Amino acid sequence: MPKKVDRTARREELLDAALRVFARKGFAASRIDDVAAEAGIAKGSVYLSFDSRDALLEAVFQRYAARSEQALAAASAVRGPALDRLAALVRGTVAFLAAHPEHARVLADVWACRAPLDLAAVHRAHREAVARLLADARAEGTLRPGVGAAHAAVVVGAVEGCLVQWLADPRTPLAELAGPIVEVCVEGLRA
Amino acid sequence: MPKKVDRTARREELLDAALRVFARKGFAASRIDDVAAEAGIAKGSVYLSFDSRDALLEAVFQRYAARSEQALAAASAVRGPALDRLAALVRGTVAFLAAHPEHARVLADVWACRAPLDLAAVHRAHREAVARLLADARAEGTLRPGVGAAHAAVVVGAVEGCLVQWLADPRTPLAELAGPIVEVCVEGLRA
Amino acid sequence: MPKKVDRTARREELLDAALRVFARKGFAASRIDDVAAEAGIAKGSVYLSFDSRDALLEAVFQRYAARSEQALAAASAVRGPALDRLAALVRGTVAFLAAHPEHARVLADVWACRAPLDLAAVHRAHREAVARLLADARAEGTLRPGVGAAHAAVVVGAVEGCLVQWLADPRTPLAELAGPIVEVCVEGLRA
């Protein structure tokens, strides 16, 4: 089935191009021509793979969501004490974002656009993964009293919030914030 | 000086209208006509107070920045042990954001637009306020060893990150997250 | 009747201002605000003296037409041989235009606008004055055979055409062209 492969490959190349362009100038200022030029194809050809400009942003986001979930799954697969695994998850998430600044940058466009891109699902998955680890830690007896599922949002938020500060000021050393985040959001929760 | 008063009042009314419109449909989808209609004036009259559509967003942001700074100053003015004051600052910030959902919603537009709106300065001021309190706590001997100025970004991030989750999913109870944030970002830092 | 005087004086001041502005930036690029500012009054006050922006150009032109006619009449009043009077008329016309570069510059706007400003009447009056002098010269026997009323347009054109060259390139020394024009259009016509 060469057609399918070609279509998929072309979609991926286009998404790579769109990701770079969106990250560089922002979705609002990105033209279909810009994406096509970045991908080295003609403007009209973009519509062979995507229905609209908005669909391009949605697809870019979906790819981020999928990759983010993979990173989450990978981090959740490690063995060891629950809070160590939580620390690993936090570090993994930060490393993933720092390693993919383009994906991170496009997040702002996703927040701003009002399309029904299920960003909430990404957050939910993230919170649930954290909540599971907190529950494990509770079972292990390594969790501070009074800490529970309600605090998962705070852990997720700490990561996301550092990302926001980095977006607003690229000089913020996002990767170096992994340590402090772990110290606050993991070590501070130990019994 | 009736002129000055009128112009300022008209500017404020327009900013109120713009804030509502931007919060409702997003800056990218907001038309000058929408803002004018919301303010009950003619489209052309918007240009009596603002040079351009972008200037409107900038002014809306500047007002947010100023109000945010006021909220910060108010929270910093309380007396008591440093970490209690940090808790107050966090609760105050969350309360401010929860009480002004429109301002908060427009933040996403500011992140997405690439105009030189000094969002970084807002973050910096916030981090510095937190860092000052952490330094005070250190002097009081109430701070956990190893915690310092580097962790201010995490505290600020936790608040901002919860805001992001609320923006992505309005069902997230932002106001109720103040408690967990304090438990993680303040109580977890105690010696 | 102080009102009448005031209104007329105000009109004149406004026309002076309009003439300066139109000459400086061209009618197409001149705003009512520009004229008002040049006259030192408020924008709306312009409409107390003129019905519209176009009426301003028309009035400026009418004033030029009247002054041009006066210059023509003055030149026609001199005594002496017909061709000497023609030379005086040419020199007077050129001197008038060179002395009022602003009026001359606005002529281009009058040519370009399609309003029914009777520029043709100005040309007609000019041609008729020249034709009268040529007829006088014919009666005096000082005119070359074959030259008559039909050549008046050429004499008028030579002046106007030098004006055009000066409008297109202000470095053209309009005043200095009076001599050559007379040599070609007057001396060349002698019997």
Next chain:
Amino acid sequence: MPKKVDRTARREELLDAALRVFARKGFAASRIDDVAAEAGIAKGSVYLSFDSRDALLEAVFQRYAARSEQALAAASAVRGPALDRLAALVRGTVAFLAAHPEHARVLADVWACRAPLDLAAVHRAHREAVARLLADARAEGTLRPGVGAAHAAVVVGAVEGCLVQWLADPRTPLAELAGPIVEVCVEGLRA
């Protein structure tokens, strides 16, 4: 290279349409829609060939300048006594203008607009051609004493000035003025 041909052809068609529209209602009153409609294409398509409305006027002028130069070159190519060639040049120029009333009409818009359209260069070329013929006539001994290069502007002006009178009053028989112009500006210069 079908692309180049098509683009050039389309440009020419658009310039033809623009020329007609500008001549009919004047540049100031001509809308992009008018030009597009005259060319039978959509408004936006105009921008595939021209950057702006002003660029359209500039291109129309450039085409006039080029054609004018061709007419000049053709007239300069004839053989014979210098003053006969000058007469031919004058007749050729007038015939060219009379045959292209649209081009001539747009000249007024060029005079009025302040864009840096090098109308002065057209005049200069015209003057230089005339001046060369006058120098030849001097060498031939057929030129009246006292006449020289300084009179070239007058000859050029006589043509241009008759054009102006025709622009102001289309009833003026421009073509019929060629004879009188020659009689004044050529015959009057003979030794």
Next chain:
DNA sequence: TATGAATGAGCGTTCATTCAT
């Protein structure tokens, strides 16, 4: 399938004109 010329709805901005003060 790939192209890019063509489209035309849409929007930001301008500015002549009006009129309440």
Next chain:
DNA sequence: CATGAATGAACGCTCATTCAT
């Protein structure tokens, strides 16, 4: 009379989308 804020029609230009080739 004088003012200048308010108006809103008008227009240049953009660009996502389409479709003939």
